[in-house]
Amino acid sequence: xxxxxxxxxxxxxxxxxxxxxxxxxxxxxxxxxxxxxxxxxxxxxxxxxxxxxxxxxxxxxxxxxxxxxxxxxxxxxxxxxxxxxxxxxxxxxxxxxxxxxxxxxxxxxxxxxxxxxxxxxxxxxxxxxxxxxxxxxxxxxxxxxxxxxxxxxxxxxxxxxxxxxxxxxxxxxxxxxxxxxxxxxxxxxxxxxxxxxxxxxxxxxxxxxxxxxxxxxxxxxxxxxxxxxxxxxxxxxxxxxxxxxxxxxxxxxxxxxxxxxxxxxxxxxxxxxxxxxxxxxxxxxxxxxxxxxxxxxxxxxxxxxxxxxxxxxxxxxxxxxxxxxx
Numbered sequence: 657x658x659x660x661x662x663x664x665x666x667x668x669x670x671x672x673x674x675x676x677x678x679x680x681x682x683x684x685x686x687x688x689x690x691x692x693x694x695x696x697x698x699x700x701x702x703x704x705x706x707x708x709x710x711x712x713x714x715x716x717x718x719x720x721x722x723x724x725x726x727x728x729x730x731x732x733x734x735x736x737x738x739x740x741x742x743x744x745x746x747x748x749x750x751x752x753x754x755x756x757x758x759x760x761x762x763x764x765x766x767x768x769x770x771x772x773x774x775x776x777x778x779x780x781x782x783x784x785x786x787x788x789x790x791x792x793x794x795x796x797x798x799x800x801x802x803x804x805x806x807x808x809x810x811x812x813x814x815x816x817x818x819x820x821x822x823x824x825x826x827x828x829x830x831x832x833x834x835x836x837x838x839x840x841x842x843x844x845x846x847x848x849x850x851x852x853x854x855x856x857x858x859x860x861x862x863x864x865x866x867x868x869x870x871x872x873x874x875x876x877x878x879x880x881x882x883x884x885x886x887x888x889x890x891x892x893x894x895x896x897x898x899x900x901x902x903x904x905x906x907x908x909x910x911x912x913x914x915x916x917x918x919x920x921x922x923x924x925x926x927x928x929x930x931x932x933x934x935x936x937x938x939x940x941x942x943x944x945x946x947x948x949x950x951x952x953x954x955x956x957x958x959x960x961x962x963x964x965x966x967x968x969x970x971x972x973x974x975x976x977x978x979x980x981x982x
Contacts, residue, residue, distance in 0.1 A: 686937050687721045689741035691760055692752035693882040695728040700908055701752045704923035708930025729883040734759035748933050753882045754831040757782050768942045771795030772929035773922055775831040777947055786947040794945040795932055796925040805842035807918050811875050811903040813973045818875045820849045822868035826881040827854030835879055858887045865894045880905035888912045899965045907956045915961040920950040954978040
């Protein structure tokens, strides 16, 4: 009797072991879509996002898969790329900046979307509110209502006699229109006149700077967006060649040779995006995750850039800088 029981149990145990092994081998790993306007990976965005995932225990190809889609600066390519990620049935879509976020929102109402470093998501209709985004979208914004005015005020302190400021903007997009309205309101309060130039193609940079120079602008404000960031070296060089003191929104520009930046540290936002992805994969609803606003800002100045255009930064402004590149 005992022998028969043993013979009957052994195949059962063996089959159970095989089934368990098969289940472990076929266990689905989460797949993330990463949608960006840039031509390819960068330390600022996708690499910072990967680092954030790694810090949370995710290893690409082992316990998570990432589908990257880069639009090479072409907004018209974003809708099809977003639709492709939806067809792949990814678990979460991470969007780098506002245009990819809009494309992803148009492509799906069900797959969770984590925005990284977008502009004003409420003004552009991406979320209902920051505290209760609703729908399938949440994430991080680089927008803070007082930032535009603060940047113009700082630029006026750096160049005390300035009255005309050129604005290099990425457009036309809904966020650019909002950005220009906010900037115009802040400029009027400071008694400044703006000369905005909207650029969509890097080949237009030279003509844009020529136009800003013709308008006799005494300084420059550059709107933050993925395409400009990708070509920041070219923009920084054109600003120096045009002898335009330029204000940027993130520190990457100053590290590339720009004059001054006031804003958030962008890679931190992409690392935070990984935290949101982790929460969603563990069951959190994006509608219940508030959109994070920046709370820490840094003022960075480049004395080499100042010397290159013959500018002396006032000591009282220089003293307030969090970092000075000499």
